[in-house]
Amino acid sequence: MRIEIQEYLDSRPEEKLFVRMHPEWYRKLSRSPWELSHLKSAANQFYGRTFxxxxxxxxxxxxxxxxxxxxxxxxxxxxxxx
Known part of the structure; x- marks a missing residue:
């Protein structure tokens, strides 16, 4: 995984926990790091933060x-x- 993505996850502990609980995101982010915005929306849905x-x-x-x-x-x- 790229250093920028690791730093992003380190600065956001809830999203880091989401990635740990859903390991398919490790693959997604390492293969296509531009999907970081999709990670945020998936984490918001998981934590119940959608409208x-x-x-x-x-x-x-x-x-x-x-x-x-x-x-x-x-x-x-x-x-x-x-």
Missing amino acids: SQRLDRFNQRASMMSMLVSMAQAMSAQKSKD
Whole structure:
């Protein structure tokens, strides 16, 4: 692997860990170092940093909060009946 790519990975520990967990990237980067931008997008997808993944997590949290609020309202309504 080229020295520039090693220095790039040394400066970004999360991407370095991604390359260690996915050894096919060693081959890709050593054969075609210009695919470094693809590494960044693949690492972002792996770590869940894409916009759609963040939006999905937000929707899940919002639905969980909605469920908790409705459960609390149901409990308080039942408590007021008793």
